[in-house]
Structure formats: C-alpha cells, structure tokens
Amino acid sequence: MDKKKVTVLFQPSGRRGLVEKGKTLLQAAHELGVSIESVCGGKHTCGKCKVRIEEGIFEGGSLKSRRENLSFFPPEENKFIEEKEREKGYRLACVAKLQGDVLINVPEESRAVQQTIRKDAHQTTTKLNPGVKSYYVELTPPTLKEALGDFERLQQKLAIHYGLRDLTADVSFLQTLPRILRASNWKITTFVWMDREILGIQPGKVEDFYGLAVDIGTTTVAVYLCNLNNGQVVATESMMNPQVIFGEDVMTRITYAMNDQDKGLKRLQEAIIEGMNRLAQSAGRSAGIMPEEILEMVVVGNTAMHHIFLGIDLQYLGLSPFAPAVHHSLDIKARDLGLKIHPAANVHLLPIEAGFVGADNVGVLISEEPYSREEIALIIDVGTNGELLLGNKQRLLCASCATGPAFEGAHIKFGMRAAPGTIERVRIDPDTLEVRYKVIGLEKWSDECPPAEIQARGICGSGIIEVVAEMFRAGVLERNGRINNSITSGRIRKTDKESEFIIARAEETAIGREITISTADIRAVQLAKGALYAGAKILMKMLGVKHLEEVILAGGFGSYIDSQRAMILGMFPDCDLQKVFSVGNAAGDGACLALLNREKRTEADRMARQVEYIELTTHPDFTEEFVNAMSIPHMKDDFPHLQDLLQSRSFPPSK
C-alpha cells in the first residue's frame, strides 16, 4: 500500500478513497466528488467549509480516525471555529491537511448541495439538433467606405455561409457585440436560438456549449447539464424541492398560495428559482463551466410546478374544473424568471396535457414514444402524484391518479425520501420470515455486514413497494392488507390498534429504534396502488383493450422500481413480466431529449394535443374498480403471469 496516501471517508455521503498526504480536506473532497460549500474558493476567508472529524475505529478496523491525523489547528481557524466547536472536532476543510486516515462528517450547512440520491437520466440517444447551435465566422472589419453596423455585418455573413436569414438580436448580445468583435479580431463563434435569434458571441472557435434540462418534481428537482456540441450529459444534480417547507403535495402548495394571495405564490416561485440557480451552479462546477455558459434550459414539471415556476396564479388549478392557465409550450427569457444562466438564454417549457397531467408527463411521452409503437403500452409515472398513459400509435389516453405521497416515502411511519441510509431493497424468507435488506450508500446487503455498520434510517419508495410485496409473497400479508394472525414470529408485533412488521432491528439502525412497517402504512400503499390499478382499468375500458402488451414504470424516486415486486403488489393489471420495464426518470429523459433535439419539441406539441385526457374521478366505474384494486392482488381480475411468478421455484431472490 502506498504510504504517501491515507484513507478518507466522508459522511453522510459515504464516499471514500485514498488521498495523498498533505492535501487539504477540501482538496480530498473534490477528488472524491464530495460537495463542500466553499464561497471563497479555499482562501480561508469565508468559513463556510466547516467539517467535523469523527474519532474511533471504523469499517471493521480498517480505518482508525484521529484528530491528530490532521495538521495542527492554526490561529486563523479561530476566526471561524469557536472553542466549543473545536472541542467537538470541527475544522475548516480548506485549512486542515491530511496526515493520516480520517472519517469526516460534513454537516448539513456545509454541504454545497442537499444530499439526496441523484435522478440519473440515462444517456439518451437522439438525433442531435439542439435549440441552440453554434456558428463560427470570420468577418471583414468596417471601413469608412463600408461602415455597415456590427450586427448587420454578422447577419450578412451568417446568411451567406449558413443560410440563416432574418435573425434577430437579443439586447444583451448587442450590448457587448462591438467590444467582443474587435477584441477577437473579428473571428467569433455565434450562438443562435432556433435559427431565429442571436443569443451571444464568444471570441474564436468555441467547441463546447451547454444547455440544462430540468425536471421539477413536487418532491425532487433534478437537473441534467448537457453538452450541446455532442449531446452528452456532463453533470447531473438534484435536490429536494425547496417548496417542500410550504407543503408536501401539490394541493397543500396551491392552498398555501391561495391563503396569502401574492406573497404565497411569490415565495413558492422564489424558492424554486433560487434552488434552480444553486443546481445550475453545482452542475456547472461539476463540469467545470460557469452557469453563464448555459445557453438554453428545457423544463418539465406537473402543472402546479409549471405554474409556480412561471409565477402564474394557480389557485384555480385546485378548483373544479381544474383548467390550467396555459397548455402551449412556452419560450421565456431565463432572466425574466430570475434565472442566473446566460443573459440571453431562453427557457423552453414543454406543453401541458391537462390540469393534472402536466409537462412532466409530456416528457415521459416523448421519452417513451408510445405513439410510435404497435403494442398497447401502459406507462405509469410514479411520483407524489401518479400519471398514466395508455395506448399505441392509434390512440393514446392519459389520466391522473391521486396516489398520495406513499410511494415517495411520505405518510409512512418510517418513510423517508431516498437518501443515504434509507432501505431501498427488501427480501423476506418465506420459511423463516428473516429479512435481508439493502440501504442506500452501502454496497453490501444487511446480512453481509455487522449490524452496527448498517445505520439504517428509514425506508424509501422502492423499499416500501418491495417490503409489502415480499410480505404478501411470504404469506405474512393477507389479500386484504391485514397481517396474518395465525403466524407467530419475532418479526411481527401486534398491539391493540395495529400490527407491525419489523424490517430492521434497533441495533442495525442509526435512529436507535426498530424500523417497521405498520398495517396503517400498508393501507396507504394499498390506496396508492389501488388508484393506479383502477385508473389503468378505466383507461383499458375506454380504449377497449383487455390485456396490456407492455408496462413501463417510470419515476425518479430512489432506485428503479423492481418490476416483479411492483406486479406482486398489484400496481398494474397482469402483463408478461418480460414486458414490464422500469425506466427511471422518464420525465427528466424527455427534458433532455427536447434540449438536444428540437424536433422532439414539435413532437411534444403535437402529441400533447393528441393524447386524450380522461377524468377518472367522475367515471362511474372508478369507485368499484378502486375498491377491488385495494386487495393484493386485485379482488376479481385474473393474473396468469403473476400466478406463474409466485409459483415459480426460480423466483429470483434479489435483483
């Protein structure tokens, strides 16, 4: 082992690695991809990079962390670290240098980005035809005989060389045009939006230029920084939607905005704009660019998130007949919304299908393209709200389901948003009822490491689906959602009011208590999956189909959904398991596609008009379908594929 290197482990991200002795903790953090706030850029002047060193033996003795393993505490740190903090082991990451192994805790306030699991957009493949394109030109300088204006000079050249005609100019571009042209010796790269408007120029030949795709979820906001020159996603960042403090779901936020007319909406809007500015900053930092280099943004989100983002009065969204203010896709100057990216950048918002089926679902639509397929596909986008798409190239229906936030971990006793330490996978042995699980941030399963190392903190959406499905498969759960009374096990505890099933024992958790799932929690999951299932049934009736040829599970919450367990739970009608796919954050993928290929925007505009919105709540069959769908599996439907799965001896124990 290299003696010049020491082991550094950062918590709570769990990132670890070998770093050269003598480097500061801030340098180590950068190397290991841990974001620590550092406004002054390591100049010891801002005091934002406070971290705490944890003493003790970690990782089964492989790491012995001591304060002495860092360079001495110099007087300059006193300015920022008080005596009390010093006693607790606080240091400035930009000052303290590595001399031995350390375990570093990065407190919440020092984290540059709120620690959550990232929504990854898979590297989508699409024709590269972005909204913004770059053109290199060399101009002939003006003379007294030919003193044409700078803009017209550039315009002429772009017309002759690239066939771009009638280009307009953003005023911010005109402001610096004369200086940049002359400073660059009349050789420049021009950035043109939609073959229409010049956004800006840069001296010389510029290869790489950037755009940002944004998915504003009710709970999570994810951004994908894309290189528009080659279509690559160069950075992904996410954060909790900062509006969560004003209300967890869409309706409470609408209510919040209504109760305090102008200020309420303004606060919600400022929260998301500020958050997006921070995400643009950190995505830029990851990729080594300035936010001002982001030349376009494509945004998706449900109708309420869309309206709040634009500062549109949204009180009527919550009232029947739920008409949105606007359906059309929109292009708006980023500066008009307070976004701090390129001064001339536009924000493209994908269109809205209906009051409760927003631009996020249009993102799913253009990402999965059910309208290009022969097979009848059901696409379920699971978030704080659930959206359904059903159909094929002939006809497409959409609907919204009030699932509640159970699948995002809310309203579940130990439910949490996906974050390090949350349980994301669960397996129950049908014979012993012993439980194996996996928490985010640890590679190993719970039975592969000592209990003290697991540090489980709660259970996230994908874990909730799995534990309920596994309980049913193991016979612990009856079809009606009650825990089987005839079973006696240390894992099951019954009280007067409700029963609960123990997933993690107290010694395995970071909270010093057991992590359990209660019959009330299961009830919330039943309501959520019942709504999705009933919605799918109504859409199937409307479309006149009896069987699903394909099911696509989309959603950005935590890990990908396990398709087998989603089917056992009964989130959707029976389908060949080979034809059930989990695609992650398809709404975000759609935003990336629209950013990289302008034809996808045209497609979005066309399809958003073609897809037919079905209002489920007023459908006469909905209540009956919903009640039947609460049971695990459905009370009346046939599940030939599910039966096969449950009886199969080769049931895969883990994915």
Add this chain to the structure above:
Amino acid sequence: MDKKKVTVLFQPSGRRGLVEKGKTLLQAAHELGVSIESVCGGKHTCGKCKVRIEEGIFEGGSLKSRRENLSFFPPEENKFIEEKEREKGYRLACVAKLQGDVLINVPEESRAVQQTIRKDAHQTTTKLNPGVKSYYVELTPPTLKEALGDFERLQQKLAIHYGLRDLTADVSFLQTLPRILRASNWKITTFVWMDREILGIQPGKVEDFYGLAVDIGTTTVAVYLCNLNNGQVVATESMMNPQVIFGEDVMTRITYAMNDQDKGLKRLQEAIIEGMNRLAQSAGRSAGIMPEEILEMVVVGNTAMHHIFLGIDLQYLGLSPFAPAVHHSLDIKARDLGLKIHPAANVHLLPIEAGFVGADNVGVLISEEPYSREEIALIIDVGTNGELLLGNKQRLLCASCATGPAFEGAHIKFGMRAAPGTIERVRIDPDTLEVRYKVIGLEKWSDECPPAEIQARGICGSGIIEVVAEMFRAGVLERNGRINNSITSGRIRKTDKESEFIIARAEETAIGREITISTADIRAVQLAKGALYAGAKILMKMLGVKHLEEVILAGGFGSYIDSQRAMILGMFPDCDLQKVFSVGNAAGDGACLALLNREKRTEADRMARQVEYIELTTHPDFTEEFVNAMSIPHMKDDFPHLQDLLQSRSFPPSK
C-alpha cells in the same frame, strides 16, 4: 371679484391663477399645472414638497404676498423644515393652506420635472393603426367536460372573432390571466402587440389605452403620451437629458463611457432610464393615468443616445470608421431596460441610418416624407449635432454636420438652454440700433413693459440665430463676422480683444449684468451655420441639383426657428422664402407617427436602408465650401431671394 378666491403665482414657471381659500399649496399647484415633488401624495410624511414664500408687492401692485397669507406653521412641519429655512419662508406645500395672495418659489429640488420649455409635437394626422390594439371578448367558462386552458380559450376566441392566429403570450400576462378572467366574469379587453403577442388583459370593455413616443435628444428629452384609441397626444413633457452632467455633447459622453469602461456606460444608461421613468410618471399624471397603462413606447435619438439607452458599448462610435452596433429597428421588452411602464410593454426603436445619422433623423424622415415628394427638399435638423437630408422621391442623401452646440445655447457667453427668462426673439432697428426682444415666459416684448419686469437671464438658440441675423441686417455686423468699426453706439462696446453688442441692459436682467453677444460668440455661430451650409452644398453637388425647391428647418430647441432670419444668417443655400418652413421637433413627430401607425415603422425600415449616407469630412470640396460658408452671407454664392428680402421695405419687423 370672488372673495373666496386668492391669487397664487408660482415661480419660476410663472403660472398664476385664482384658487379657493383653504386649499393647500400642493392642491393649488395641481390646479395650475405646476409640478411639485410629492412622494407621499400629500400625507405630510415625505417632506419633498418644500416651497418658499416670497414676501413683497408683485405684478405692479396687483399681488401683495405675505407669509401671514398662509395657515400657521404647525409642529409637524418642524420634522422637515429647519429653523433657518423657516426664517427664509420655507413651508411644506401639502401643509400650508391659502388665506390670501401669495407668490411661491418652487426650488429646483422640489420640482417634479426639471423646468424647461416643452417640445410640442404638432397633432400629426396619420392613419390610426397602432402597434398595440385592443379587442373586447366574452368567453365561455370551462367545465369538467371542456377544461381547455385559459390562454387557449382566449386564443380561440380571438382567432374566430378577429382573425388573430398563433398569438403568443407574454409571461407577465399569463401570471394574472386566471384571476382577471374570473374576476371579470370572463368579459375582458385584450391588448395585442403587432397581431402577434398578447401583452395583457383588463376587465370589461376598455376604451382608452396608451403609448408613449420619446425623443432622446443630446440636450433635451421629450415624451408624447398618446391615446392609441383615437390618436390624440394627451400629454407632453420634457426635461434636460440627465446625462448632461456627464458631458454636454455626444463625443464627451462617448469619452466618459470609454474612460470608465462598464460603470461609465451604466451610469449614462441609468440616468436616461430614470429620467424617462420620471417623464412617464409626470405625463401620466397630466393625463390621469398610471405609467403601467402605457402599452408601448417608440424611441428615437441619435446613434449615441440610442446605444446608451440600450446599454450598448459605444466606444467605437467615436472612432473611425464610426460603425454603429446595429442599424435595424428593434423591439425590446421595456422591463429589460428598467422602464417602469406596462410589465409586458415593448419598446420600438426606429432604425439607424449611419454612425452619425441616427434614429432621430429617421423620425424626421418619416415625419416630413421627402421620399413622397417631387420637389427637391433640404431638411435641416438642428440640435447639438446637425443632420441634413436632401432629395425627393427619386433619391435621398443624408449627412451629419459637426455644428457644435452653439444653436442650443452652449459655448455662447450668455447662451442658455431654452427656459423661462431666456431671450428667444430679437429685433434691431437699423437706424437707431435700439433692440427689442422677447423672453420666454413673458407675453410682452421688452419695450412694452418696465425694465424690472423683464428679468432676462440669457439667450437661447432661436435668439442667437435672430440676434446675429439682425446685427447683419442692421449693418452692425460685417460679412466676415466682425463688428463694424465705423459705427459708434451705446450698444457696441469694444475691448482690446473683442467687441460685443449689448442685447439687454443690466436693469432688464435677472443676473444684474448686461446680456451681450461677443465676436467670439458670433464666430461660434458662423462655424455652426457654415458647417450646415457647406454640408448642404456637398449634398447638392452629389445629387446634381443647383437650386433648392424647399427648405425645412426642424429641431426642438426653444421656439420654432424664424425662417427669414435663418436665411439671412446663411444656414442654408438660397431658396424662395415662401418655400422655407419651420416645423419644430420633427424627430419627435416621427416617433409619434410610428407609435400611432405601424405602417410608418415599415416605411422607416425601408427608407433607412434607401437613404444614402454621405461622409462630409472626407469629401475633397468640404473645407473650401466650409470656409466660404463662414461669411454672412456665403462668400461666392448668389442669393437672389435673400437680396429681395433684405431690400424689401416691407421686411416684417416681428413675426
């Protein structure tokens, strides 16, 4: 006489009238059209409306002004008026109530708008086809079965009823759309820009809506508030260009911007934007509307004013080959420039002809329409810079003349910008050399009232032209610009270095000194008029014409130019005096026309491209022509019409 009313005279505006006893001075000011700063709106909380009461007998005994003629000084005024000020007669206009006649001095800092003479745009007649139009519609509210978005609902109706298709929406309009629609019971007036973009809606049927035409002169800024429903100019306001403190002419301002890169330009831009916001406020106040009701703005100005207004780097405008950043007409969101009018309003800037022939000259062009005429016309726009247009429907040439600011009263010993007390008309008796003159703000000529009442303070542009022309006509001035040595008169004073001619005697002035015009002043006038004349000659050569069929004198400086005296002075080549017209601020008229009739914008775009710019300074004949044109009249040219005029016994003594 009504005993319940008292006489109030405001200085320096000179506005007077009868006002009911018991009213405050602020109310009196409003009634008499005097602008006094009042941020708090008369609530006694801002202290901005300080005025001073002048004691004594005024207006030949008709007005006896005493402090006791105002209500007593209550303690609340102590907050804003110090003991020393109180002793000098200062009061808050919103507190002090009228009990008798008073003469009130409104100090500079309390004037809501800088006191200058207004540039009046004549009520232009044009086809009414404004950039912004209004459309009244009644919509059917959405239902659960038909829950189309608000914007699309409005869009459909406007398409069906008015044939407006593919309208886009400004984001500020979308923000309040849902609320206004429902609050107005779905009956609204929609404001649409250029059949393209919805700017906003108002509840019910709205008849009148407004736009603002703006002429940004180097020295004076004038605004014309127009009712877009009937084309009437409902208010006119002007102010000194607030950039004057950074430099009197275009070149010094360019230098100022260059010397302090970003900040210099920013300061100049902020000055004009703030000034325009104040003018929009006061024009709105005059017409009884809010600035937010101004739905569009059309702006003209020379190239430097245009660039500064937009915040465009202007350093290269001052360097050969003087290429502007942009020629095209532009439409820019008012909010992007910091203008506080309607949140969605656009600003239309007329195009630029060349580096030194700006959008102001395009305003002159579309106002005077030389391109529609058969006669060869010379149009001279006199400002701090002089611009020339020559031609007819066949061909049009333009040029810029560095006249210097003499015609605006600058660089002249007693020169002043047009303001109350400045001499605007001058007549000299050829026999006695006695002088009669008229000052702005007094109806009577100087020989019609007692010397003490005249209170002359200086001489403005039109007065300067007249005094030089009259001195020549009376034989005081020789052709070379020297004062005739053989004449002895109390009006002429000779010193070692120069001679001067006394216009106003000390007892007639407010400055306690004589107001004179010196040989140095005359030299400055010769240079200015020589440049215009020489420029006109070069253009005539280029166009191949020997005689002018029409001369149009435009310019917003003080009064209209007296065409006879302008011809005597030799501002332009010989022309039938019946064919010499003085049209006032044609640039401002052009801005009004473009505001009221969008076809004028198309005309401007087309003509700005067609008019041929001639660079005078590099023309081989310019220097010779300039030298010859310095003499009064021109050294070599024939002046048949001028000869007639000078020899005519019926020479009109005053206009």
